[in-house]
Amino acid sequence: MTDKEKKIPYKIYLSENEMPTQYYNVRADMKKKPAPLLNPGTLKPMTAEELGHVFCDELVQQELNETDPYIDIPEEIRNFYRMYRPSPLVRAYCLEEKLQTPAKIYYKFEGNNTSGSHKLNSAIAQAYYAKKQGLKGVTTETGAGQWGTALSMACSYFGLDCKVFMVKVSYEQKPFRREVMRTYGASVTPSPSMETEVGKKINAEFPGTTGSLGCAISEAVEVATSTEGYRYVLGSVLSQVLLHQSVIGLETKIALDKYDIRPDIIIGCAGGGSNLGGLISPFAGEMLRGEADYRIIAVEPKSCPSLTRGKYVYDFCDTGEVCPLAKMYTLGSQFIPSPNHAGGLRFHGMSSIVSELYDQGYIEARAYEQTEVFAAAEEFARCEGILPAPESSHAIKGAIDEALKCKETGEEKTIVFGLTGTGYFDLTAYQQFNDGTMTDSIPTDEDIAASLAKVPQFPGNETK
Amino acid sequence: MTDKEKKIPYKIYLSENEMPTQYYNVRADMKKKPAPLLNPGTLKPMTAEELGHVFCDELVQQELNETDPYIDIPEEIRNFYRMYRPSPLVRAYCLEEKLQTPAKIYYKFEGNNTSGSHKLNSAIAQAYYAKKQGLKGVTTETGAGQWGTALSMACSYFGLDCKVFMVKVSYEQKPFRREVMRTYGASVTPSPSMETEVGKKINAEFPGTTGSLGCAISEAVEVATSTEGYRYVLGSVLSQVLLHQSVIGLETKIALDKYDIRPDIIIGCAGGGSNLGGLISPFAGEMLRGEADYRIIAVEPKSCPSLTRGKYVYDFCDTGEVCPLAKMYTLGSQFIPSPNHAGGLRFHGMSSIVSELYDQGYIEARAYEQTEVFAAAEEFARCEGILPAPESSHAIKGAIDEALKCKETGEEKTIVFGLTGTGYFDLTAYQQFNDGTMTDSIPTDEDIAASLAKVPQFPGNETK
Incomplete structure (x- = not known):
């Protein structure tokens, strides 16, 4: 054989x-x-x-x-x-x-x-460096919840405070993700919240909004940069x-x-x-x-x-x-x-x-x-x-x-x-x-062109 | 070190x-x-x-x-x-x-x-022997859902039909468990159902009942013993x-x-x-x-x-x-x-x-x-x-x-x-x-004595 x-x-x-x-x-x-x-x-x-x-x-x-x-x-x-x-x-x-x-x-x-994912590989590294720097805690945002879960596990291991802004619609629709984070000792706040200036502003402008990742990032960054001993951490994109x-x-x-x-x-x-x-x-x-x-x-x-x-x-x-x-x-x-x-x-x-x-x-x-x-x-x-x-x-x-x-x-x-x-x-x-109720969603060329048209015309952006 | x-x-x-x-x-x-x-x-x-x-x-x-x-x-x-x-x-x-x-x-x-548990160790063995015997499928009951999930995975692997009777209250409260089983191709029926004699009887006697493991077992056994090419499988207790x-x-x-x-x-x-x-x-x-x-x-x-x-x-x-x-x-x-x-x-x-x-x-x-x-x-x-x-x-x-x-x-x-x-x-x-809302529940001596009093007096049961 x-x-x-x-x-x-x-x-x-x-x-x-x-x-x-x-x-x-x-x-x-x-x-x-x-x-x-x-x-x-x-x-x-x-x-x-x-x-x-x-x-x-x-x-x-x-x-x-x-x-x-x-x-x-x-x-x-x-x-x-x-x-x-x-x-x-x-x-x-x-x-x-x-x-x-x-x-x-x-x-x-x-x-x-x-x-449940590879996110933990970076979460533990980022928590370690935060701890080494003598920080008290870190803030982040989470949508689907994989990154927030990974970070809460990592912070729990190193005894760091972990503050997660979770997009409100996910906070409500994914209570289990939220509870895993809480079990690991993280505080989980639905975003937009009333705890930040940006959150208050968005809540005032759009009453009843269920939030977005962009808003949650802004809240997490605001808390990190305005609180002694805290920094912001991100789970993807960065080098x-x-x-x-x-x-x-x-x-x-x-x-x-x-x-x-x-x-x-x-x-x-x-x-x-x-x-x-x-x-x-x-x-x-x-x-x-x-x-x-x-x-x-x-x-x-x-x-x-x-x-x-x-x-x-x-x-x-x-x-x-x-x-x-x-x-x-x-x-x-x-x-x-x-x-x-x-x-x-x-x-x-x-x-x-x-x-x-x-x-x-x-x-x-x-x-x-x-x-x-x-x-x-x-x-x-x-x-x-x-x-x-x-x-x-x-x-x-x-x-x-x-x-x-x-x-x-x-x-x-x-x-x-x-x-x-x-x-x-x-x-x-x-x-x-x-x-059999799942459907596909493909943006039209017009959708994408309209979105790309809003990208600011920074130097070099015209070249491609 | x-x-x-x-x-x-x-x-x-x-x-x-x-x-x-x-x-x-x-x-x-x-x-x-x-x-x-x-x-x-x-x-x-x-x-x-x-x-x-x-x-x-x-x-x-x-x-x-x-x-x-x-x-x-x-x-x-x-x-x-x-x-x-x-x-x-x-x-x-x-x-x-x-x-x-x-x-x-x-x-x-x-x-x-x-x-998610050890249950798979026995599920795959039981599915294998069912397949080897040339059966079409197996039936079982599940409460919390670990066993049903394990069995549906095992049956999917061997191409066996898998019919799970899931205690109705769990079927409704644990939809995610149900969906894992369905993803592996199992049919999941809330119990008591109207598909079995015993299910119909219980539904008639106790309208609106949310079921019990005992009832689900009875339904699974009834389907297994009354359907050509099917047997019943159980996830614990047996030697x-x-x-x-x-x-x-x-x-x-x-x-x-x-x-x-x-x-x-x-x-x-x-x-x-x-x-x-x-x-x-x-x-x-x-x-x-x-x-x-x-x-x-x-x-x-x-x-x-x-x-x-x-x-x-x-x-x-x-x-x-x-x-x-x-x-x-x-x-x-x-x-x-x-x-x-x-x-x-x-x-x-x-x-x-x-x-x-x-x-x-x-x-x-x-x-x-x-x-x-x-x-x-x-x-x-x-x-x-x-x-x-x-x-x-x-x-x-x-x-x-x-x-x-x-x-x-x-x-x-x-x-x-x-x-x-x-x-x-x-x-x-x-x-x-x-x-902080979890509470404990300890049966009283009277509860247990009352339950044990209902055990039939089979020969030898008096000795201990």
Whole structure:
């Protein structure tokens, strides 16, 4: 019998001493670097001092570090990682069998921790640096709740205060997410609240509003910058977050190398870009250094298609337009995906690292409708056991499509995709899918053009 | 630095080729065997033929097998196990540190699969034997939903039809559990339904009833026995289920032996007894063969204290009194735990294997109130990361208490407990705890005496 027939190895676990001890900073290997964050007032690159009002000092250094390829992971962070890492690299034998494909499919599964996703990788790092700086606590916003859950776990571990502004509609519709955060000791405030100036203003202007991520960010930033001993933390988009998430890609590469497996295609879902960027960093690094060649595919939802239909310009990272400007593929900071889109991946822009790699041709992108994504999720769940998060299911759909192409051509390609999390808190969406009431929502060209027309005409924005 | 200071190894994973290839049948090593199931009509031991009307043939053989200590795990089941097993044995370094105890605490974590608990270990075995027998499908009941979820996953894997009767109140209050089952292709019917004779009868007698586990069992058994190609499956209590769950204990023992760790105390939560029985089987086997000595502690809720306050007699396994009689520690088949008890562990009786081992003195038992159990759950979650199921948290509370005793005495005992599952679907209970509205419910002596008085006076029931 072949290994395929015997289905071994099914899961590749690294031992604890094989885990990465350094993050990999892909920017160091990029000849053309991602564009710097700009101060929206001066349109000059944000300085460490300016960023230090909002973010922890060491995270600011990481944000600005474009030269060091490797940055040590402090022992305290590695100790926490060992509570749920290394995460398994799983061979999807059952899915291969079901698809009758000659392709070999592997997935890196990040869902086996209580936050349910890869977000914990960066949450624990950010909480550690906040603690090290002697801060009392951190603030953040959360929509779907994965990031808020991860951060509350991390703060609980380090004894930091954690203040989460949760978009009011999610606060009410996702009480279970809220309760996980409270169990870990976080305070969770529905946003807009009456605790901040910006919250009061929005409540006065729009009575009965159910909030937005942009508003929650503004509230979290206001509390962080106006409270002694607090800083603001963010769970995606930033280069520091991609740096922390590189543990996903590093572990994947170590596991593949250990078994002498060379991937042909690497697939990740893309919202703000933290999971995709983390997964592909070491592989993109090899490409940038001319050591290897891979196809890297970013999969996004058709309802929020920043890479496939956005524009590569400077834009605000938040709807409230209080954050620095980032050069990124964007649909415009005022773009709001249709509310009938169930999962995450609703961010209007894309991490500047991923955007630049995409612009340089190292990454391809494709977009799927949510009903086909949930069909892929169901197919995967039924044969591979795991109930995937809607976000992760975009990558599943991408992997299935590539595997079916191999079936046509007979090519034995090796596909690796990132399974970022579990769908236990997304069952309202699964119910819609099960009931056949889920619909797709694809913005029209006019929608996108109208949103992009609102992007301010910063210098350089005309060029593309 | 010591290993404790370095916190290594944090998790002990076995490799796939170290996984058990045989189940361990503890009855083979018991000189006095558990009492046989009785036919409630004849009061004679149930024959294979009688049991074969309800259960799959091979499972009937396992149910009746008291002599073979080891029973091969078919390759198809082992292949599925490799999708989520071996489960990690984790050293609770952070909990030890928080408690400032010299004790070494380990837990075997069974929650890293989509069903969220150890139930999948038996579900996949039962589905396999049903498939092997050429059946079309199986029926079962579910209350909290862990078992129904596990069975729907297993049936989906083997292409079996899965019909779940879900207690109506749970069907309405736990829609997410229902949707997981539907995603795996199971049909989920609120019980009592209008699809069975017994359901129609109960609906007519008690209009508006929200159902009970006893009624759901009766409906599932009726459909299984009246439909060609169907059998009924059960997720706890039965000896076959404890046999399948022995993989928990076997893996635990292999991992401990590999690192030369000798446990002093083994702790498990106890509802129907499947997790506890599975975890302790290999260790109890050593005790029965005179090869080793351990303290084994069963932890149950004070709201449903079958071991600590029940009677060791023959009783019905179900409230509907349609199932065979089992000799077990029981509160009486008509005992209904207070509805303010949040978690599982609500079964009125206890597996006959666990009951007999307890009666012979191999197991001690203790009971806790639910508020102290949730306090232990929160303490564990905050330092060890994992959000535990309420059921599992009984074992956590037991382990913490033993570790605190070690702190007093200075003894460096090694404690192993079973962490059976995660609490993602129990957040309504966590919310009560977070809000301070959770209360305890302890039946009075009169309550229990009244319930036990309804146990039929079968021969031998007077003796204890």
